[in-house]
Amino acid sequence: MANPKNKKVQENLARRKSLEERMAAQRAAELAVRRKRYLLIGGIAIVVVAAIVLIVVLSSRGSTAAVSGGRQTVSSTMTSRGISGGIRVKAGTPVTWTIKGGSGNLGCMDGVQSSLWSGFKSVRSGSSVKVTFTPPSAGTYSVTCSHGNPVCTVTVT
Numbered sequence: 001m002a003n004p005k006n007k008k009v010q011e012n013l014a015r016r017k018s019l020e021e022r023m024a025a026q027r028a029a030e031l032a033v034r035r036k037r038y039l040l041i042g043g044i045a046i047v048v049v050a051a052i053v054l055i056v057v058l059s060s061r062g063s064t065a066a067v068s069g070g071r072q073t074v075s076s077t078m079t080s081r082g083i084s085g086g087i088r089v090k091a092g093t094p095v096t097w098t099i100k101g102g103s104g105n106l107g108c109m110d111g112v113q114s115s116l117w118s119g120f121k122s123v124r125s126g127s128s129v130k131v132t133f134t135p136p137s138a139g140t141y142s143v144t145c146s147h148g149n150p151v152c153t154v155t156v157t
């Protein structure tokens with residue numbers, strides 16, 4: 001049965017089999033690398049989204065007043081879009097709220113008025129105004145410009 005032609009066929013078959021095995025191994029390795037890359041990209045995406053959510057949540061909470069000597073003080077910056085996040089204060093303790101007029105044209109955001117204090121307080125770009133009031137009770141109070149458009153809210157706890 002030592003047919004030289006048969007032997008050649010056997011050799012070719014063996015060579016082909018090993019080649020196919022090597023190709024399969026390579027494909028598996030490539031798949032593993034791709035899977036690892038997707039996991040990494042997914043992980044980074046999750047971290048980025050979580051960071052954005054955290055920033056949005058923190059900025060929407062607004063500035064919390066600091067209490068010292070029976071007075072709460074807090075400061076904010078007015079922009080053409082109002083005061084980002086507003087402020088958080090406690091009921092019953094007098095508040096001094098310093099509002100700085102941000103650079104550039106503030107547009108409609110020309111000042112602040114609210115049921116928390118009397119009168120309209122003008123806010124101009126580049127200068128500061130102090131608003132004093134004592135929050136009567138817990139709740140959310142709206143602050144508007146002279147035109148009645150929302151500037152921000154004062155959260156009283």
Ligand SMILES: [Cu+2]
Binds near residue numbers: 108109110145146149
């Ligand atoms: Cu306005």
